[in-house]
Amino acid sequence: AQSVTQLDSQVPVFEEAPVELRCNYSSSVSVYLFWYVQYPNQGLQLLLKYLSGSTLVKGINGFEAEFNKSQTSFHLRKPSVHISDTAEYFCAVRENSGNTPLVFGKGTRLSVIA
Amino acid sequence: EAGVAQSPRYKIIEKRQSVAFWCNPISGHATLYWYQQILGQGPKLLIQFQNNGVVDDSQLPKDRFSAERLKGVDSTLKIQPAKLEDSAVYLCASSHLPGQGSRYEQYFGPGTRLTVT
Numbered sequence: 001a002q003s004v005t006q007l008d009s010q011v012p013v014f015e016e017a018p019v020e021l022r023c024n025y026s027s028s029v030s031v032y033l034f035w036y037v038q039y040p041n042q043g044l045q046l047l048l049k050y051l052s053g054s055t056l057v058k059g060i061n062g063f064e065a066e067f068n069k070s071q072t073s074f075h076l077r078k079p080s081v082h083i084s085d086t087a088e089y090f091c092a093v094r095e096n097s098g099n100t101p102l103v104f105g106k107g108t109r110l111s112v113i114a
Numbered sequence: 115e116a117g118v119a120q121s122p123r124y125k126i127i128e129k130r131q132s133v134a135f136w137c138n139p140i141s142g143h144a145t146l147y148w149y150q151q152i153l154g155q156g157p158k159l160l161i162q163f164q165n166n167g168v169v170d171d172s173q174l175p176k177d178r179f180s181a182e183r184l185k186g187v188d189s190t191l192k193i194q195p196a197k198l199e200d201s202a203v204y205l206c207a208s209s210h211l212p213g214q215g216s217r218y219e220q221y222f223g224p225g226t227r228l229t230v231t
Contacts, residue, residue: 004156036222043118043205043222044157090156099145099211101170102220104156 002027002093006105013081014113021076021108023091031093033074034102035065038088047089050074051096061085086112116140118223120206126229132194135226139187139208145169146183147220148191149205157205163189164211196230203227 036044048059149157165186
């Protein structure tokens, strides 16, 4: 079974500042890793995913994440945030075989301050 | 392509009443998931369908929750009777089967927000 820990429940940051949202996972098998964003009263939208290959993955809206196998981490970063990035961010994992469901962390609330 | 559709978007019921949610996945997606998202938590899988068969319902509270997927397309999730702790957002997602298109991505609908009073 897999589990995901998002280390910060809330992250306030000023507009145009950099941000890092932390995610650690636990699994006995190889996994795929995902970051989703959820805007108020909306469903989840995929930001980026790590499947294999380069450990630095780039996603939409200027976000990127780095997979670190030794530290079992998949932290999300953005060099300069905008007000519109205010949302809930979820890290998720799933086994890299079969058609398995996602296991989500509890989420990190990113609040961008003008 | 059209996204995952869900209805209703909001529902308020009293405890012990029944409620049903509907989901229409993306056309051609064989796999359908129902997740429960309680306030302040990440989504948790309730049930996974592949075509019209159940793949995983280990976390579905079967004494009160039921789900079906007719003809491998639309799905309904029912709660009867509802409890206060069922207040949550119910998310539907769909994906291709492995070997068809991008099997790694799940596409989510907007969710149904249920309030049990």
